[in-house]
Amino acid sequence: MIGEVPNTKVGQEFVSRRLAHEAGVHRPLQAGICGTKKNGAESIVVSGGYKDDEDYGDVIVYTGHGGQDSSGSQASDQSLDDAGNAALVTSYLEGLPVRVLRGAHRGSRWAPVHGYRYDGLFRVTSYGSKLGIDGFLIWQFRLEEYDGASALKSLVQDGYTEDRAPVDRSPEQLSAGNQSPKRVATTVQRIVRNSAVKRQVKGWHDNCCQICGLRIEVPGGSYSEGAHIQALGSPHNGPDTTGNVLCLCPNCHVMFDAGAIMIRDDLTVVRGGIEGGTLRTQPQHTLDMECVRQHRERWRHA
Amino acid sequence: MIGEVPNTKVGQEFVSRRLAHEAGVHRPLQAGICGTKKNGAESIVVSGGYKDDEDYGDVIVYTGHGGQDSSGSQASDQSLDDAGNAALVTSYLEGLPVRVLRGAHRGSRWAPVHGYRYDGLFRVTSYGSKLGIDGFLIWQFRLEEYDGASALKSLVQDGYTEDRAPVDRSPEQLSAGNQSPKRVATTVQRIVRNSAVKRQVKGWHDNCCQICGLRIEVPGGSYSEGAHIQALGSPHNGPDTTGNVLCLCPNCHVMFDAGAIMIRDDLTVVRGGIEGGTLRTQPQHTLDMECVRQHRERWRHA
Numbered sequence: 001m002i003g004e005v006p007n008t009k010v011g012q013e014f015v016s017r018r019l020a021h022e023a024g025v026h027r028p029l030q031a032g033i034c035g036t037k038k039n040g041a042e043s044i045v046v047s048g049g050y051k052d053d054e055d056y057g058d059v060i061v062y063t064g065h066g067g068q069d070s071s072g073s074q075a076s077d078q079s080l081d082d083a084g085n086a087a088l089v090t091s092y093l094e095g096l097p098v099r100v101l102r103g104a105h106r107g108s109r110w111a112p113v114h115g116y117r118y119d120g121l122f123r124v125t126s127y128g129s130k131l132g133i134d135g136f137l138i139w140q141f142r143l144e145e146y147d148g149a150s151a152l153k154s155l156v157q158d159g160y161t162e163d164r165a166p167v168d169r170s171p172e173q174l175s176a177g178n179q180s181p182k183r184v185a186t187t188v189q190r191i192v193r194n195s196a197v198k199r200q201v202k203g204w205h206d207n208c209c210q211i212c213g214l215r216i217e218v219p220g221g222s223y224s225e226g227a228h229i230q231a232l233g234s235p236h237n238g239p240d241t242t243g244n245v246l247c248l249c250p251n252c253h254v255m256f257d258a259g260a261i262m263i264r265d266d267l268t269v270v271r272g273g274i275e276g277g278t279l280r281t282q283p284q285h286t287l288d289m290e291c292v293r294q295h296r297e298r299w300r301h302a
Numbered sequence: 303m304i305g306e307v308p309n310t311k312v313g314q315e316f317v318s319r320r321l322a323h324e325a326g327v328h329r330p331l332q333a334g335i336c337g338t339k340k341n342g343a344e345s346i347v348v349s350g351g352y353k354d355d356e357d358y359g360d361v362i363v364y365t366g367h368g369g370q371d372s373s374g375s376q377a378s379d380q381s382l383d384d385a386g387n388a389a390l391v392t393s394y395l396e397g398l399p400v401r402v403l404r405g406a407h408r409g410s411r412w413a414p415v416h417g418y419r420y421d422g423l424f425r426v427t428s429y430g431s432k433l434g435i436d437g438f439l440i441w442q443f444r445l446e447e448y449d450g451a452s453a454l455k456s457l458v459q460d461g462y463t464e465d466r467a468p469v470d471r472s473p474e475q476l477s478a479g480n481q482s483p484k485r486v487a488t489t490v491q492r493i494v495r496n497s498a499v500k501r502q503v504k505g506w507h508d509n510c511c512q513i514c515g516l517r518i519e520v521p522g523g524s525y526s527e528g529a530h531i532q533a534l535g536s537p538h539n540g541p542d543t544t545g546n547v548l549c550l551c552p553n554c555h556v557m558f559d560a561g562a563i564m565i566r567d568d569l570t571v572v573r574g575g576i577e578g579g580t581l582r583t584q585p586q587h588t589l590d591m592e593c594v595r596q597h598r599e600r601w602r603h604a
Binding site: 093130 | 444538
């Protein structure tokens with residue numbers, strides 16, 4: 001369950017881990033990271049258990065899991081093979097939101113005074129390893145809060161911004177901006193839905209670019225991008241369906257979106273007017289050829 | 303002058319194009335697009351002159367320049383070679399903000415009743431060509447408003463989010479979110495500054511990737527990314543200087559940020575432990591080798 005959980009508000013407090021568990025905010029009763037390498041991290045608990053953590057409120061430098069002895073000191077190196085750390089790498093590579101539960105502790109003024117507080121959705125923006133205070137290797141993940149800003153951010157990154165016809169919103173509503181809690185909640189849910197469509201396509205192709213065949217391998221995983229063939233919203237109005245999404249490497253994604261690459265009905269790939277191989281397909285992935293035609297039409301005069 | 307102009311507020315009205323010109327909001331007295339292919343589009347005027355335009359308030363589908371006869375009907379095809387259209391392509395490729403000035407006309411409920419109104423910064427999120435209502439080729443650009451959301455968005459895209467030490471902001475301020483006008487104005491200015499550092503580096507390398515040598519060519523321009531060697535903000539705290547920025551293609555950027563590529567002090571490029579050539583350099587571009595070392599240190603255990 002990635003993203004917001006039903007019936008839980010940002011800022012909601014829980015007396016115990018068990019109550020947070022029952023609410024579905026953070027399911028494990030002990031582990032600080034809930035997630036898997038395959039699906040990413042659902043949620044983390046920030047409760048001062050790692051002395052290398054840094055908490056800036058809307059930015060958290062979160063130390064990965066592992067390597068501690070019974071006293072809570074680092075006694076050995078951490079590893080990206082640890083399931084929780086691998087999950088956070090997947091959240092980074094997939095751009096997935098992570099629920100943050102803060103527990104009471106003295107190390108951060110952002111921690112609740114008692115118990116636990118759900119502080120909303122964060123995203124992993126960078127990570128890396130270093131020698132921790134105790135002299136052992138730790139992995140650290142920078143998490144940034146999904147406020148209205150970053151919610152819309154991911155939306156726009158996904159090429160998805162809902163067009164509002166004039167009837168939908170008054171100028172007053174418009175000038176009030178896009179940051180109403182309702183709007184943000186909606187957008188965050190849409191991020192997750194939208195990601196699901198893209199992740200499906202990326203999974204079918206095992207992160208191999210359908211145009212050049214490259215799969216970008218990085219420590220802890222591989223990377224590709226879901227690219228809408230026709231962008232959502234005016235003037236292109238492509239559908240948010242797997243048939244309108246390609247699995248591409250970032251380079252082919254840029255070239256496809258800017259008209260340097262087009263695809264013929266017979267799936268021949270054309271780069272700058274020159275034929276260059278055939279689009280790679282997977283049996284489960286049925287392309288919406290009308291979107292392919294519209295994309296070609298959009299760029300035929302370039 | 304890209305971005306906000308001094309002493310002008312979003313929503314400020316101007317009786318005439320000349321007054322908007324004198325304020326520096328939109329400098330040409332006739333042309334609807336102010337900008338060049340090299341520097342991108344500073345500003346556009348949306349005044350109903352092109353019947354294919356669509357205005358959704360915070361999303362504008364803007365028809366490019368050219369091809370109209372004296373009656374204002376399309377009489378010939380538009381071209382990306384038109385300086386104004388080429389400028390909007392550069393704004394798209396560089397992710398630069400464009401000032402939008404709306405003029406009074408009947409076609410949009412978002413237009414002012416009289417004269418002109420400065421409606422803030424927008425970004426070009428997609429573009430393409432089609433046959434317009436009059437049956438000639440037009441180019442259209444989708445512009446989305448830079449509200450607080452998208453301002454912060456670009457910031458985060460740039461790997462730049464200012465860490466706020468606990469002393470800086472109270473929990474009340476924090477829970478109020480990042481959308482205060484002041485904050486947004488600051489962030490938008492920072493986008494532009496930040497872009498300037500990256501554009502300098504990309505210009506020195508003529509958009510050729512310093513790692514693989516690729517320059518991505520698209521209709522109307524070429525594309526590369528400015529990549530911070532050490533990300534800004536905790537825990538990496540890299541400086542926002544040209545010495546901490548590489549000109550990379552998107553694929554090498556992903557691999558570099560996720561530790562699949564490292565650079566030795568002798569500028570040998572190491573991919574997954576295997577040496578693969580030497581980093582491409584330019585005489586004007588002095589690398590901050592301390593950042594290169596820190597990046598390597600951050601990933602040496604991957």
